Structure formats: C-alpha cells, structure tokens
Amino acid sequence: MYSEGGGKGIKARWRERHREGSGYISLRPVQSSMDNKFPSLSTVLFGSSSSVQFGHENLLLGEKQTHVENTEVSRIEPLQKKISERHISVFNMIDLHEAELYLDCVDHHIGQLVNGNEIHVFIFVVRLGQLTNDDKMSLEWLQRVFGAKVLQFVMILFTYETEEECNTIKDDLKRNPDLKQLLEKCGGRYLTCNKMMNNQSEMxxxxxxxxxxxxxxxxxxxTGEMPNTASIRKKKLESSEHQCGKNSVFFSDYFSLSISNVVTCFLHITDFYRVVFQVTHQKWNQMHT
Known part of the structure; x- marks a missing residue:
C-alpha cells in the first residue's frame, strides 16, 4: 500500500534562536527530496509514555533519561539514529503535553526545535486497544502548539506487547468510534509496532x-507558523490589564468630572438663592419702613 520514495535528506540542526516578543515563530517554506545515497529524516515522537518501553534495544528512543533537572527541555534535543540505512534525527516529545506547568520554557525550546529543523513526520504513539483521554489531549496539544496544518504530517504508531494484540487492530477500529475519529484526523495513516520498538522489519x-x-x-x-502558547497568553493578559487600566482611568475621570459638575452646579444654585433672598429682604424692609 505504501511505496518507497526517493529524494534528499536534511541534516537536523539545533539552533539557539528564538524571536523575543513575538507571538509566532515564522517558518520559511521548506522543499526537499531524499538523497538515495545519504537518506536522512527528522521525526518527532509524541504521545504518552505508557505506549512505549524505553531501553537500549529501543531503536527510536533508546534509554529513558534518568536526570530530573530540565528534563522537559534537554530531551527535546535530537537523538541521532541510523535505521534501515537512513540517518534519523529523533525528537522525543513524549509526555510533553503534560508539562503545562513549564509552558514558557517548553514553548521556547519547541520554537528552537521547529525553527532550526525540517520535520518530515510527527509520530503519534498510541497503545493499541487502550485509547485514553490522555492520548486525545496529546493530539489537541500538538494542534494547539503547531497549528492545524501539522495534522497532514502526523502518523499514528499503534504499539502492542503481544502478536495477539497486533492482530486486533481492525476489530478495534470497528468497535471504537473514538479511535476511528482519531485516525481520520490523522489522514488514516497508521502502523503497528511492538512497544519496545526493536523489530528491524517494523522499523x-x-x-x-x-x-x-x-x-x-x-x-x-x-512548515507554517507555530503559535507560542505562553507568549500569546501573556500578551492577551497584558492587553486585558491595559484595557482594564484604560477603563479605570476613564471611569475615574468620568466620576471626577461628574462630582465636579455637581459641586459647581450646587454653588451656582446657592449663589442664585442668596441673591434672591437679599433682593426679597430689601423689598420687605422698604415696604415696612
């Protein structure tokens, strides 16, 4: 069903480059082909860690990082792999959708990732037969961060532990409307792979x-524009605060002006009645003298 294509590869680049103060990171259009002699790919893996098994035998992800400090940031740097005579840069973004607490930091480095590399495919790892709300959140997060255009570059990789599980894929698609809908969003593109990702044939x-x-x-x-979620949220907040400030000044000035007008009017009325009283008093005295 899928034929092998030719063309030119792209070397993954990691550039410390980020446009400060901008809600969007612009990506120039990229057109390339894969070189038959030195084929190279840049791939992003995302989804839930429960769908994969890390280890030295894992051909795509290798060992799970054990250090804690800046894990969400450092693991975005590409792993250089060679699979089926192809050089591959693998960006591990698994579980990154759960790092909402680190939005500023995460979005900054995701911006560097995409702006400095040409991504051929976003691989969405999903545990076969165990679709969860967390999986759905993964795809929503990807769209929110990279934009709707990213879906045409997404492929689902269903992982399994036993061959019996692998053979249930078609039945699962028939029985599970949520799974079917998820697959349709990704253009119907999927592949099955064992959870360890160590099968050369599957790779x-x-x-x-x-x-x-x-x-x-x-x-x-x-290609496209990647909305920087944290930056946009910050700008909206600043804009809202600025508007509130303007409204506060407006109402403050308005009420100050209103009070001033009332006081002025009151003084004028007082002066008027004082004059009336004086004139009336003078006439009364004249009539009684």
Whole structure:
C-alpha cells in the first residue's frame, strides 16, 4: 500500500534562536527530496509514555533519561539514529503535553526545535486497544502548539506487547468510534509496532511509510507558523490589564468630572438663592419702613 520514495535528506540542526516578543515563530517554506545515497529524516515522537518501553534495544528512543533537572527541555534535543540505512534525527516529545506547568520554557525550546529543523513526520504513539483521554489531549496539544496544518504530517504508531494484540487492530477500529475519529484526523495513516520498538522489519516499514507521507506532501517538510502558547497568553493578559487600566482611568475621570459638575452646579444654585433672598429682604424692609 505504501511505496518507497526517493529524494534528499536534511541534516537536523539545533539552533539557539528564538524571536523575543513575538507571538509566532515564522517558518520559511521548506522543499526537499531524499538523497538515495545519504537518506536522512527528522521525526518527532509524541504521545504518552505508557505506549512505549524505553531501553537500549529501543531503536527510536533508546534509554529513558534518568536526570530530573530540565528534563522537559534537554530531551527535546535530537537523538541521532541510523535505521534501515537512513540517518534519523529523533525528537522525543513524549509526555510533553503534560508539562503545562513549564509552558514558557517548553514553548521556547519547541520554537528552537521547529525553527532550526525540517520535520518530515510527527509520530503519534498510541497503545493499541487502550485509547485514553490522555492520548486525545496529546493530539489537541500538538494542534494547539503547531497549528492545524501539522495534522497532514502526523502518523499514528499503534504499539502492542503481544502478536495477539497486533492482530486486533481492525476489530478495534470497528468497535471504537473514538479511535476511528482519531485516525481520520490523522489522514488514516497508521502502523503497528511492538512497544519496545526493536523489530528491524517494523522499523523498515516505518521508514517506507514516512517516505510515502513525504511524497504525499509533495516532498515538503512541516512548515507554517507555530503559535507560542505562553507568549500569546501573556500578551492577551497584558492587553486585558491595559484595557482594564484604560477603563479605570476613564471611569475615574468620568466620576471626577461628574462630582465636579455637581459641586459647581450646587454653588451656582446657592449663589442664585442668596441673591434672591437679599433682593426679597430689601423689598420687605422698604415696604415696612
């Protein structure tokens, strides 16, 4: 169903570059092809960690990082792999959708990731037969951060532990409307793979499907504008505070002006009645003298 494509590879680049004060990080259009001699791919893996098993045998992700400090940030740096004679830069963004507490930091480094690299595919890892709300949140997070255009570069990788599980994929799609809807959002693109990701044959199939997707997208990598969620939220807050400040000043000036007018009017009325009283008093005295 998926044919192997040719073309030119892109070397992954990690650039410490981020546009301060901007709600969007602009990405120039990228068009490339894969070189048959030195094929190279840049891939992003996202989803839930319960869908994968880390270890030295894992051909895509390797060992799980054990250090805690800045884990969400440092693990975004690409892992350099070689699978089926192809050089691959793998960006591990698994569980990153749960890092809402670190939005400023995470979005900043995601901006560097996308602005400095040409992404061929976003691989959405999902545990076969165990679709969760967390999985749905993963895809929503990806769209929120990278924009709706990212869906045309997404492929679902269903992981399993036993061969019996692997054989249930078609039945699962029939029985689970949520799973079917999720697959439709990703253009119906999927592949099955064991949870350890150590099967060479499955990895070769994955490479072929990535190449097919690359050709489907007219040999273009992910391009577009990436909304910086934290920056946009901050700007909206500042704008709201500024508007509230303007409203406060307006109402303050308005009420100050209103009070001033009332006082002035009161003084004028007082003066008027004082004059009337004086004139009336003088006439009364004249009449009685």
């Amino acid at each position: 070769r199939d994955l490479m072929k499907k990535i190449e097919h997707l690359f050709n489907e997208n007219q040999q273009q990598c992910y």
